[in-house]
Amino acid sequence: MRNLKRALLFFIFLIIALVGGFFIYRSYQKPNYEGAISLKNIKNQTTVYFDEFGVPHIYAKNTKEAMIALGYVHAQDRLWQMELLRRIVPGRLSEIFGSVALKNDKFFVGLGIEEASQNAILKLDKKSPAYQLTMAYLDGINQYVQEGVTPVEFQLLGIEKQKFTIQDVYNIFGYMSFSFAMAQKTDPLLTDIRNKYGMDYLKDFGLDGKFNTTRIKIAKQRPQEYEAISKSIASLLDQSPVAPFVGSNSWVLSPQKTKNKKVIFANDPHIGFSQPGTWYEAHIETPDFELYGCYLAGAPFPLLGHNREYAYGLTMFENDDVDFYQEINNPKNSNQYQTKNGFKDYEIRKKIIKVKDSSDVVLNIKVSQHGPVMNDLLVGLKSDKPVAMSWIYTQQPIHSIEALYALSHSKSITDFQKGVALIAAPGLNVMYGDAKGNVGWWATGKLYKHSNAVNTNFILDGSNGKDDTLEYFDFSKNPSAVNPSWNYVYSANNQPESIDGFAYPGYYLPEDRAKRITQLLDAKSYWDRNAVGEMINDNTSIIAPEVVKNLFSALNLKSFSKTETEILHILKTWRGSNNLKDVGPTIYNKWIFLYLKNTFQDELGDEAFKQFLGTHIMKQIVARQIANENSPWWDNVTTKNTKENRSQIITKSFEEAIAALEKQLGENPYDWTWGKVHSVEYQHPIGKVALFRPFFNVGPFEISGSNEVINNQFFDFVDDGFYKVKGGPSSRRVIDFSDIENSWGILPTGQSGNPFSSHYRDQVELYNSGKFRKMKLNKKEIIQSSTKLVFYPLKN
Incomplete structure (x- = not known):
């Protein structure tokens, strides 16, 4: 019993010492907001x-x-x-x-x-x-x-x-x-x-x-x-x-x-x-x-x-102030690339990267007339030709x-x-x-x-000079x-x-x-x-209700269950708001994600589809492509001897959205409020370590707003339907x-x-x-x- 008391007293003193030490350390670490x-x-x-x-x-x-x-x-x-x-x-x-x-x-x-x-x-x-x-x-x-x-x-x-x-x-x-x-x-x-x-x-x-x-x-x-x-x-x-x-x-x-x-x-x-x-x-x-x-x-x-x-x-x-150029190496000398005036030596920049607890990494970066060659700088780029990046920032006076x-x-x-x-x-x-x-x-x-023949949405030809001609404008033309x-x-x-x-x-x-x-x-x-x-x-989108109308026009259900009827009523009366207690944005975003997935993933593949979701192009396409009955994207290229149409894809996406939301949030659609799925956590780099997360990170919090409303609390579409806000105002x-x-x-x-x-x-x-x-x-x-x-x- 005496040993137990001693151990208990030691533990109490240890806790007091740790707490006291923490407060002393915190006082020492705090910024100095007063004094001299x-x-x-x-x-x-x-x-x-x-x-x-x-x-x-x-x-x-x-x-x-x-x-x-x-x-x-x-x-x-x-x-x-x-x-x-x-x-x-x-x-x-x-x-x-x-x-x-x-x-x-x-x-x-x-x-x-x-x-x-x-x-x-x-x-x-x-x-x-x-x-x-x-x-x-x-x-x-x-x-x-x-x-x-x-x-x-x-x-x-x-x-x-x-x-x-x-x-x-x-x-x-x-x-x-x-x-x-x-x-x-x-x-x-x-x-x-x-x-x-x-x-x-x-x-x-x-x-x-x-x-x-x-x-x-x-x-x-x-x-x-x-x-x-x-x-x-x-x-x-x-x-x-x-x-x-x-x-x-x-x-x-x-x-x-x-x-x-x-x-x-x-x-x-x-x-x-x-x-x-x-x-x-x-x-x-x-x-x-x-x-x-x-x-x-x-x-x-x-x-x-x-x-x-x-x-x-x-x-x-x-x-657009970045262009990509595909270069052609000299088959006899990989340190040279083709230009309209013949082969030219790459500029070689030697860089040494020091790595904690490991050996240094040495890079010999090739730079063409267009810019640095990206092949050795990016993981997974398997093109057999070098791709150079031209960026106005590094080419104009700063x-x-x-x-x-x-x-x-x-x-x-x-x-x-x-x-x-x-x-x-x-x-x-x-x-x-x-x-x-x-x-x-x-x-x-x-x-x-x-020049008019060049489409800068694509990777350009760096070998013959045809894609190099640029006309710079005076600031008065901005x-x-x-x-x-x-x-x-x-x-x-x-x-x-x-x-x-x-x-x-x-x-x-x-x-x-x-x-x-x-x-x-x-x-x-x-x-x-x-x-x-x-x-x-x-928090209001005036575009989303118009998109919903286009979705409805393509929806083809033989009969409606009670849940489907309630969901359609919620969306028909939704005015595009994205407040915490709204249900409309929860249903809408799930339906939109599955429409995108069922429309584009078969052609793009899993990885490219994920990249597509992170581009401005994806945000541009939703309202317009849904309305286009003749879009080639509706057909699922992985199904043989059948050609899917707009109605099939949108109906399938609607049914999958309901099933996913019921599994995620329960059977009552009125419980599917936006605040349950849309949240933000302000993350510190050290907060990625679970032990330090509560101390360094701030949140998580339920938050209103959404993609492309004025209160633009933006997120990535994800399969699980929980939208973690990546950024905003x-x-x-x-x-x-x-x-x-x-x-x-x-x-x-x-x-x-x-x-x-x-x-x-x-x-x-x-x-x-x-x-x-x-x-x-x-x-x-x-x-x-x-x-x-x-x-x-x-x-x-």
């Missing part, structure tokens, strides 16, 4: 007020000192995220994650982003404000790296902190730019379909843009197997520890459309969800400058921002920091437009509104077109609208109108969101902040120039990437319920609700 810190390279006291959501409001005597403070506080909340982002492009994830990250490293190290970054840095004007402020921001990061607490992720993975450089900044912008591209997921897949089945099978895909009826109005040889390219690149982006950009909504209302006769600006960039989230908010004020911005980790200037004078944001343009400096420091709409013109890639829709009543939209990117007569500008990743008879090719999203946005905006002119806030959380902002100090914002989880911070997940309930918090500009109000951190000059 000495910093090098500042001459004046700089004060940072952290508001109740952890947003730093930085007050400094000059912008350089403000940028040093920004770098420091950004690093203390997001150093782990900065570390991940800067490792992607140079292929350094394997150093910390081991061979599981090797595929990712081999691909990105081969793209040429690092070399393009180096060339851009060599050409920088070292005396320019953009460069000087970037270096000040890096100074602040590095002072934290040197003196601040080592994040828990570094300790778990054994990472040593290292200084950040301007090369890291450019590499981060390069990764962001690649994640916007869509051709790498689409062109190879379409080429395989054409080679196997012919062009008739592609008529339903709307490659000529005929599906893009809601357009942004302007005010001005032997088949090769390429599906592996789509599969590999899509898989790399999906499994990346840093989420890719996907889509976005934005609209800016002129004074004539608003109740208070001032511009209202709305923006919600759609990005894959991760924890921490994409954006870090910060507010800077100096005697001659003020800006409230949303920053990428490791980026000195915000991509989204506003102040008392103007606001700006972005969506994806979805233009002015990332100059462009973002210009956007964030503009004095007028004219200044702002000059900054937009500096962006060669990625293709963005940059949105603008100001206190003077101006609204504007510009598509960025160095736009070009091939789609845009400034102060249009219809009194608003908007973008939902849909195609813009033609300019000079030329429609820019791209991978535009279907018209669902665009049609809903224009429907709502055209309907009234007395908009206020509350109404715009409701609109940015809108990475920030929601509503900026009202009639009450600029009370403009609204919200992040999916929280400001901090430090799991010990109280701001790691403190916005998630507001976000999931469609609510907002203030983006504060009023200093008196900020001080009343904030903690205070003071930076003093370091005394020698």
Whole structure:
């Protein structure tokens, strides 16, 4: 008994020690939101007020000192995220994650982003404000790296902190730019379909843009197997520890459309969800400058921002800025490839990838006149000819920091437009509104077109020069609208109108969101902040009910069971909403998935079908192909001596949907609510380990919204019918120039990437319920609700 008591006391003391140790460690790990810190390279006291959501409001005597403070506080909340982002492009994830990250490293190290970054840095004007402020921001990061607490992720993975450089900044912008591209997921897949089945099978895909009826109005040889390219690149982006950009909504209302006769600006960039989230908010004020911005980790200037004078944001343009070329090697020398002028030597880039707990991997990357050869960079690409990737980002001058400096420091709409013109890639829709009543939209990117005979939806011929002829356009030819007569500008990743008879090719999203946005905006002119806030959380598809009608028209059942009758009633009365208690979206999405599977999987095969589901082409095709009774896709090519038709496929899919939902959710259709199958979990890379998941991940939560509604909480179709949201609005902002100090914002989880911070997940309930918090500009109000951190000059 005495030994038992001793063991029990020892166990109790052990628990107390562990709990006490945890609280001590947590206190040590928490970001420093108050107190005093000495910093090098500042001459004046700089004060940072952290508001109740952890947003730093930085007050400094000059912008350089403000940028040093920004770098420091950004690093203390997001150093782990900065570390991940800067490792992607140079292929350094394997150093910390081991061979599981090797595929990712081999691909990105081969793209040429690092070399393009180096060339851009060599050409920088070292005396320019953009460069000087970037270096000040890096100074602040590095002072934290040197003196601040080592994040828990570094300790778990054994990472040593290292200084950040301007090369890291450019590499981060390069990764962001690649994640916007869509051709790498689409062109190879379409080429395989054409080679196997012919062009008739592609008529339903709307490659000529005929599906893009809601357009942004302007005010001005032997088949090769390429599906592996789509599969590999899509898989790399999906499994990346840093989420890719996907889509976005934005609209800016002129004074004539608003109740208070001032511009209202709305923006919600759609990005894959991760924890921490994409954006870090910060507010800077100096005697001659003020800006409230949303920053990428490791980026000195915000991509989204506003102040008392103007606001700006972005969506994806979805233009085609990536082309694939099939090269032909010299049969006598594999280090040469054919051009119109004869054989030419490949450029060889030697890269060494360090792999944790393993030997180094050496790559000799071949680069043709079109770009890097992908065959050795992607798993499963079995083409016997090399395929090179041409990407505008690595071929045009890169002015990332100059462009973002210009956007964030503009004095007028004219200044702002000059900054937009500096962006060669990625293709963005940059949105603008100001206190003077101006609204504007510009598509960025160095736009070009091939000769008329070239179809850039397919892999091109790199051997004879016929597919190489490009005509580059001046920025003045980019789609845009400034102060249009219809009194608003908007973008939902849909195609813009033609300019000079030329429609820019791209991978535009279907018209669902665009049609809903224009429907709502055209309907009234007395908009206020509350109404715009409701609109940015809108969950209704006006396309889905039309699709349901087409499905019904093809449905052929001899008799209806009670369950079938109830389901048909639910769908007939469904208005396209995707709220938690709705049943309609549960039935609709299951039916749509099985229709897609029964229509396309037999021709494509399992793997290519899965890739097809991840493309914008799939989203474009649903509403139109269902209505086409003569589509060749209806026939199941695996059944001999029979030819299936539209009615058979849609009826079969309906019956299978009911059976699957009964098995999944029970026999009562009214219990099949959307919240039971549509959920989100914000995942940290270390949260993939089950032991750490509750600590690092945030969620899961039931969530409203769906694919291609304004509240675009998007997911992949899956057999089990549980739709795990992959991404959505990475920030929601509503900026009202009639009450600029009370403009609204919200992040999916929280400001901090430090799991010990109280701001790691403190916005998630507001976000999931469609609510907002203030983006504060009023200093008196900020001080009343904030903690205070003071930076003093370091005394020698």
